[in-house]
Amino acid sequence: MLSYLKTTVCAAAGLAMAATSAIADPYADYSGETLVVNFPAHPHFDAVMKVLPEFTKETGINVEVDQLQYLKMRERQTLELTKNKGDYDLIAYVVFSKADYVYADQLENLARYFMNPKLADPNFDAEDLIDGYVANIGVAGGKKGYLPGPTGSLFGLPFGSETSILGYRKDIFEKHDLKVPETYDELLELACLIPELEPGMGGLASRAASGHHASHAFLLHLAPLGGRIFDDEWNPIVDNEAGVKAAEALKKIVNCGAEGSKTFGFAEAGASFLQGNSAMFLDSTVFAGQVNNPDKSKVVGKIGWAPHPVGVRAGSQTGGFGIGIPKNAPNKDAAFLLMQWLTSKKADKLIALAGGNPSRYSTHSDPEVNEKFPHMETFGEALKNADPDWRPIIPVWGKINADLGTTLSKIIVDDFPIQESLEGVSVRTRALMDEAGYYTWTQ
Amino acid sequence: MSVAIKANRLTPYLFLAPAGIILIIALLYPIGYMVYASFLDWSPSQRIGQAEFIGLRNYINLMSDEAFRESFWVTIRFAAVVVTLEMALGVGLALLLDRNIPGMAVLRTVFILPMMIAPIVVGLMWRYMYHPTVGIFNRTLKDMGLEGIPWLSDSTWSFIAVVIADVWQWTPFIFILALAAMQSLPRSALEAAEIDGASEWQKIILIKLPLMMPVLIVTLLLRLIDAFKVLEVILVLTNGGPGLSTEILALRIFRTAQEFQELGEAAAMSNVLLMLLMAITIGMFAYNRVQEARAARQRAIAEKGDD
Numbered sequence: 001m002l003s004y005l006k007t008t009v010c011a012a013a014g015l016a017m018a019a020t021s022a023i024a025d026p027y028a029d030y031s032g033e034t035l036v037v038n039f040p041a042h043p044h045f046d047a048v049m050k051v052l053p054e055f056t057k058e059t060g061i062n063v064e065v066d067q068l069q070y071l072k073m074r075e076r077q078t079l080e081l082t083k084n085k086g087d088y089d090l091i092a093y094v095v096f097s098k099a100d101y102v103y104a105d106q107l108e109n110l111a112r113y114f115m116n117p118k119l120a121d122p123n124f125d126a127e128d129l130i131d132g133y134v135a136n137i138g139v140a141g142g143k144k145g146y147l148p149g150p151t152g153s154l155f156g157l158p159f160g161s162e163t164s165i166l167g168y169r170k171d172i173f174e175k176h177d178l179k180v181p182e183t184y185d186e187l188l189e190l191a192c193l194i195p196e197l198e199p200g201m202g203g204l205a206s207r208a209a210s211g212h213h214a215s216h217a218f219l220l221h222l223a224p225l226g227g228r229i230f231d232d233e234w235n236p237i238v239d240n241e242a243g244v245k246a247a248e249a250l251k252k253i254v255n256c257g258a259e260g261s262k263t264f265g266f267a268e269a270g271a272s273f274l275q276g277n278s279a280m281f282l283d284s285t286v287f288a289g290q291v292n293n294p295d296k297s298k299v300v301g302k303i304g305w306a307p308h309p310v311g312v313r314a315g316s317q318t319g320g321f322g323i324g325i326p327k328n329a330p331n332k333d334a335a336f337l338l339m340q341w342l343t344s345k346k347a348d349k350l351i352a353l354a355g356g357n358p359s360r361y362s363t364h365s366d367p368e369v370n371e372k373f374p375h376m377e378t379f380g381e382a383l384k385n386a387d388p389d390w391r392p393i394i395p396v397w398g399k400i401n402a403d404l405g406t407t408l409s410k411i412i413v414d415d416f417p418i419q420e421s422l423e424g425v426s427v428r429t430r431a432l433m434d435e436a437g438y439y440t441w442t443q
Numbered sequence: 444m445s446v447a448i449k450a451n452r453l454t455p456y457l458f459l460a461p462a463g464i465i466l467i468i469a470l471l472y473p474i475g476y477m478v479y480a481s482f483l484d485w486s487p488s489q490r491i492g493q494a495e496f497i498g499l500r501n502y503i504n505l506m507s508d509e510a511f512r513e514s515f516w517v518t519i520r521f522a523a524v525v526v527t528l529e530m531a532l533g534v535g536l537a538l539l540l541d542r543n544i545p546g547m548a549v550l551r552t553v554f555i556l557p558m559m560i561a562p563i564v565v566g567l568m569w570r571y572m573y574h575p576t577v578g579i580f581n582r583t584l585k586d587m588g589l590e591g592i593p594w595l596s597d598s599t600w601s602f603i604a605v606v607i608a609d610v611w612q613w614t615p616f617i618f619i620l621a622l623a624a625m626q627s628l629p630r631s632a633l634e635a636a637e638i639d640g641a642s643e644w645q646k647i648i649l650i651k652l653p654l655m656m657p658v659l660i661v662t663l664l665l666r667l668i669d670a671f672k673v674l675e676v677i678l679v680l681t682n683g684g685p686g687l688s689t690e691i692l693a694l695r696i697f698r699t700a701q702e703f704q705e706l707g708e709a710a711a712m713s714n715v716l717l718m719l720l721m722a723i724t725i726g727m728f729a730y731n732r733v734q735e736a737r738a739a740r741q742r743a744i745a746e747k748g749d750d
Contacts, residue, residue: 075701078487078704081488082487082488100486100488100704101488103488210682210687212702259591261596262685263575263595263681277576395486399703399705402698402702402703406510407686409685410598410685410686410687412685413596413598413686414598414686
């Protein structure tokens with residue numbers, strides 16, 4: 001009888017333990033599964049690769065990564081997402097793909113995962129995620145279709161997102177007793193003063209190459225100078241006073257830039273700064289990882305960082321990547337667990353320490369992270385101004401972006417009149433928007 | 444005609460039929476697909492069956508698209524300039540090197556090296572050479588105390604820059620075909636001209652070039668078709684800029700499909716390019732037929748002279 005009782009108690013205890021462990025370990029049901037994810041070849045994701053084995057160790061879930069150059073990644077995803085059953089469980093997507101993927105109903109709405117008590121981690125602390133990043137990369141359906149609002153939903157989480165930041169040469173600024181620019185007037189004055197003080201050196205290294213690069217550089221100045229591409233009724237307003245000022249600012253910066261700056265893309269502008277040919281650099285935070293790498297930089301230890309200068313308002317860039325679960329993913333629940341783990345406080349810090357871009361405020365203020373990367377604290381401050389409406393994330397943006405970028409190139413290179421050229425962009429943009437149906441309810 | 448004879452006549456066609464059918468399908472299906480796609484409002488996020496049929500709207504939009512019109516004229520200008528220069532230089536080089544002097548075989552091999560380099564590499568190579576500060580051209584100019592040239596940051600110079608790169612890569616193609624054509628000319632005709640006291644220049648103008656004309660026309664056609672489709676070198680060198688000064692049609696088509704995600708419009712552009720190339724090809728084949736007939740008559744006269 002005693003032995004029967006012992007056996008029964010032991011069996012019950014065993015069952016209870018098994019049940020408890022099943023409840024305590026949300027990963028148990030998925031242990032041994034292999035997830036296939038699609039990431040870009042990008043410094044942030046290189047850092048992620050170093051941290052991923054930790055996930056497998058902790059959860060027993062294997063991860064196979066298909067890492068592609070980002071244009072190739074987009075191409076592959078375009079094919080994958082239209083299949084009935086896809087190969088990818090989790091994808092990273094560049095910010096402007098959000099519009100296409102959500103509109104084509106190819107990304108999972110994340111609400112039902114965060115509602116699922118077996119999957120959602122109560123300690124995830126979503127409030128700690130950087131607001132501007134979440135709005136920019138994750139939310140769709142709200143105000144204008146790409147901004148938060150009562151009708152918005154979450155389709156992805158920021159992962160490798162970026163904002164704009166000002167890098168400057170501390171040694172040059174100290175040598176000439178220059179003040180780090182906080183306003184646009186100060187920035188533009190310095191951009192042309194530095195070549196006078198340091199002959200042969202450009203003021204601010206900026207992108208200006210025809211197309212996307214020129215458009216990107218213009219947008220960097222448009223938001224702080226008070227402009228937008230559209231007003232709230234989708235009327236193109238790129239040719240208003242703020243738009244003209246932003247184009248003037250870009251032209252001035254390029255004219256006072258290093259030799260050849262009219263053809264700079266992101267890489268060339270960065271190289272000009274790293275080679276010591278320009279005194280300032282205003283662009284994405286992703287660049288920060290390179291400045292103290294002696295293989296790439298001649299200015300190791302000479303760079304200071306400051307928030308994007310303020311014009312009539314603060315408005316720094318939002319961009320980069322997010323992660324989402326494809327509608328046709330084979331292992332959606334496990335993919336959510338991976339997504340949640342990758343964007344958790346713990347993983348965000350591990351990735352930051354490995355050289356990636358954090359997505360959380362707490363990581364930016366973490367003492368260990370700040371000790372290794374002192375610029376991270378400034379970046380955390382700058383992120384409060386990350387502007388999710390910095391550029392419209394709508395399906396027709398690609399064409400508008402290209403038109404704007406080539407027009408700006410004509411303004412910079414061939415001295416096309418600014419006002420007239422931007423009016424041309426407005427007219428063509430209106431025609432594109434009209435064809436895409438944006439004025440159906442207002443005409 | 445007996446059944447056996449009829450069957451014998453049909454046999455070769457029966458043997459050729461499977462390959463012929465595969466060839467026709469492989470050739471025509473993609474073109475048919477492209478024509479069909481040009482009538483759709485189709486983005487890559489849809490299957491082709493889900494795309495909306497919009498008739499001729501893509502073609503109508505193209506007519507009012509300033510960027511397309513600009514690209515169209517850039518393409519025409521680019522093709523005309525590079526093919527003219529390449530033909531002149533390639534034929535000129537062939538005339539110059541059509542002689543038996545020591546080291547000629549090595550020289551000929553060296554001449555055709557640029558053709559062997561991948562276009563992306565050619566683009567990168569020239570991009571570095573055109574670099575404003577470290578590029579060989581501007582460095583040399585500056586060493587000589589001259590101003591550097593804004594190779595890639597000025598609309599006119601960037602067009603010249605892509606022309607130079609293309610001419611550098613493809614002149615050897617003309618050269619090699621022109622040289623082969625020249626070396627297959629009937630020696631008897633040239634010898635007869637020499638006996639008649641014709642100068643070197645007269646032999647070129649009156650005998651060599653007319654006899655080579657059918658080959659040169661085909662060469663010109665092949666190069667022209669290729670010049671209309673050049674993409675990689677320009678993509679890497681200038682990415683179509685500054686402005687749209689070097690954005691040729693192939694690059695516009697690539698952008699429309701890849702960046703703008705408008706496959707229907709890209710297909711319509713491709714069809715316009717295809718029709719343009721077909722018109723050029725038909726025109727040149729017709730002209731070639733006339734030239735071939737003339738060359739045949741000249742050969743006959745030359746050979747008769749031999750007797």
